[in-house]
Amino acid sequence: MTDRRATATEKHFLQKLESYRKGSLSRRDFLAQTGLGLATAVMAGTMPGLARRAWAQGSIGDRVVIATWPNYHAPESLEAFRAATGATVDVNVFGSNEEMLAKLQAGGASWDVVVATNYTISTYVDQAIIEELDLSRIPNFDPSAFEARFADPGVINGKTYAIPRNIGTTGYCVNTSELDSATPTTWKEFWDLSRDQLSGRTMVHDYQLTAIGNALKYYGYSFNSVDPKELADAERLLIETKPHLFAINSDYQPSMRSGDAAMSMCWTGDAVQLQRDIPEIAYVLGKEGGELWSDFFTIPASAPHRDAAYALINFLLAPEMAAQEARFHGYPTGDSRVDALLPDEMRSSPILYPAADILNALEFGAAITLTNPVRAEIMARFKSA
Amino acid sequence: MLVLPLLVVVLFSFGERGAAGGYVPAFTLDNYANLAARWTAFQNTILLAPLGTVLCLLIAYPLAYYLAIKADPRWRTILLILVIVPFWTSILIRSYAWIQILGGNGLPRLIAEFGFGRPRLINTPFAVMVGIVYGYLPLMVFPIYVALEKIDRRLLEASADLGSPPWRTFVQITLPLSLAGVATGSMLVFILLMGEFLIPQILGGGKVFFVGNALVDLFLQSRNWPFGAAVAATLVMVMLVIVTLYLRAMKRLSGGRDDVAMM
Numbered sequence: 120m121t122d123r124r125a126t127a128t129e130k131h132f133l134q135k136l137e138s139y140r141k142g143s144l145s146r147r148d149f150l151a152q153t154g155l156g157l158a159t160a161v162m163a164g165t166m167p168g169l170a171r172r173a174w175a176q177g178s179i180g181d182r183v184v185i186a187t188w189p190n191y192h193a194p195e196s197l198e199a200f201r202a203a204t205g206a207t208v209d210v211n212v213f214g215s216n217e218e219m220l221a222k223l224q225a226g227g228a229s230w231d232v233v234v235a236t237n238y239t240i241s242t243y244v245d246q247a248i249i250e251e252l253d254l255s256r257i258p259n260f261d262p263s264a265f266e267a268r269f270a271d272p273g274v275i276n277g278k279t280y281a282i283p284r285n286i287g288t289t290g291y292c293v294n295t296s297e298l299d300s301a302t303p304t305t306w307k308e309f310w311d312l313s314r315d316q317l318s319g320r321t322m323v324h325d326y327q328l329t330a331i332g333n334a335l336k337y338y339g340y341s342f343n344s345v346d347p348k349e350l351a352d353a354e355r356l357l358i359e360t361k362p363h364l365f366a367i368n369s370d371y372q373p374s375m376r377s378g379d380a381a382m383s384m385c386w387t388g389d390a391v392q393l394q395r396d397i398p399e400i401a402y403v404l405g406k407e408g409g410e411l412w413s414d415f416f417t418i419p420a421s422a423p424h425r426d427a428a429y430a431l432i433n434f435l436l437a438p439e440m441a442a443q444e445a446r447f448h449g450y451p452t453g454d455s456r457v458d459a460l461l462p463d464e465m466r467s468s469p470i471l472y473p474a475a476d477i478l479n480a481l482e483f484g485a486a487i488t489l490t491n492p493v494r495a496e497i498m499a500r501f502k503s504a
Numbered sequence: 505m506l507v508l509p510l511l512v513v514v515l516f517s518f519g520e521r522g523a524a525g526g527y528v529p530a531f532t533l534d535n536y537a538n539l540a541a542r543w544t545a546f547q548n549t550i551l552l553a554p555l556g557t558v559l560c561l562l563i564a565y566p567l568a569y570y571l572a573i574k575a576d577p578r579w580r581t582i583l584l585i586l587v588i589v590p591f592w593t594s595i596l597i598r599s600y601a602w603i604q605i606l607g608g609n610g611l612p613r614l615i616a617e618f619g620f621g622r623p624r625l626i627n628t629p630f631a632v633m634v635g636i637v638y639g640y641l642p643l644m645v646f647p648i649y650v651a652l653e654k655i656d657r658r659l660l661e662a663s664a665d666l667g668s669p670p671w672r673t674f675v676q677i678t679l680p681l682s683l684a685g686v687a688t689g690s691m692l693v694f695i696l697l698m699g700e701f702l703i704p705q706i707l708g709g710g711k712v713f714f715v716g717n718a719l720v721d722l723f724l725q726s727r728n729w730p731f732g733a734a735v736a737a738t739l740v741m742v743m744l745v746i747v748t749l750y751l752r753a754m755k756r757l758s759g760g761r762d763d764v765a766m767m
Contacts, residue, residue: 215725217724217725217726217727218724218725220524220525220727221525221723221724221725221727222724224524224525224526224727225526242524245524246524319624325710327725327726361711364709364711365627365709366627366709366710366711367709367710367711368709368710373603374607377607377608377609378608378609379607379608379609379626489524490523490524490525492521492726492728495725495726495728496541496726498721498725498726499541499542499718499721499722499726500541502710502711502713502717502721503542503544503545503548503713503717503718504544
């Protein structure tokens, strides 16, 4: 009898440990449910050394909430942060910057760290949504390790509001085994193939910036255009192409993998992940140009756990940790210290590090596109057509 | 408590969009004047919501009839549980299962094996309809089941004894007495369908656009809250009109009995 009970408790403990490890149980609940918390408290009370350590761990709190993108953080990095600081990382994933901004504007989003793309930073600062960063609390950030064009959007009027986290491009992936012709090289071919050979097999992002921007590229206009005539051309192309599309969705990996889709607008990291498993999938940056972007760590003015936010940013910016993250998500970091730590096949990948002439044709998204009502309406008409 | 959120929506609908999105207090009717910009979304919803309701009804009625009247009482509870089981997981997860079934490697591949070509099923209005019928079926089955279950069996026996063929018993007794369940189920499904956005998004590949999808985009993407509020307020008005007409029609159909419409 006694024996069986002992085993049951052990099993219960292991189950709880497992749920805790997977993140479905918070640290506090884990300690409470297993009785470890009480045990630790008793021990800490009798051992002065332990007590001080427990206090040091508790100083940043037991929780930090990050708003970020899908497939963007290696679970082991967040686990390592928890092990080092005692703070569990809650990850909230979003599909677009617009959605993050909507939640921040509505208030009540209690996030500590927000991963935002370059073109949103100035709006966030204007709206007093994010605050200037105290760089002394992020010693792992070394501005000299970054190319100016990737770090600059984070600095406004000489004040640093955002720290670069990753850089990337928006091109398209195409399964070359489905093509009769050579691998395409332009956005013009993307839209023409969509309506011809790959009709019914192409995906476009559910995202105004890239869907409209890359349609503008068909005509050679700027990716960021808000000119009414140019936008009207892009809208006509989008609506003409729509009946031929497989889907309007930014989650294109499953459909590319299953073979339902043969071509899709695509970000660097997704291309790396797709190509890893399906080598025939090529990543194309249109010769006409397109989007180059960098993502940033920011801290909202409303952050409830500011200390933990600084600790997390600093932790993830340590070159070894950032390299581990890069190996996971497949985006370059823009940080030369991290590049040096990446394996050769990543460093020599044209997807991660495109040739300079292709890269220089790309444009950073402009702040105006985030708030431009005409672009928003075009997207709505495209989706409802 | 119930009215307050609605008041906020109405208030917002007269406002203006801020430069970076959101709401700026104002008094303008521009948002309502601009409703035509979402006409396609309204059109799709007003077309697909009744269609979905009717399809649900056509499938749910025989199922509920079987469960309440024909099924062996020993099995009835198990069968009823089977109808509820899908409700235990989120509609999101169940819709993803349909992506696998309707996707190129699911049913279409099976159909191709039999030599009937390889139809595109996923990301079509058809897929959305399948998802809707699947998702809302239990909501239709249960009210009808309850109504059928309450019918006094002696009425059916009496009808048979007096020489009515089964179809006549059904038309004259069973159907009228179960009408209350049909009314409740249809209303429940219809009202929820008018606001549906998840199924068209997931199974329609973002290409089938309901008012619900227009609202999600207006609030979460373009952050045009005043216009979104105007669309939402209009949707509520449209629903009020339709539901009122529907209740009147049901009342007339049941010969002026209130209980049918109000159940």
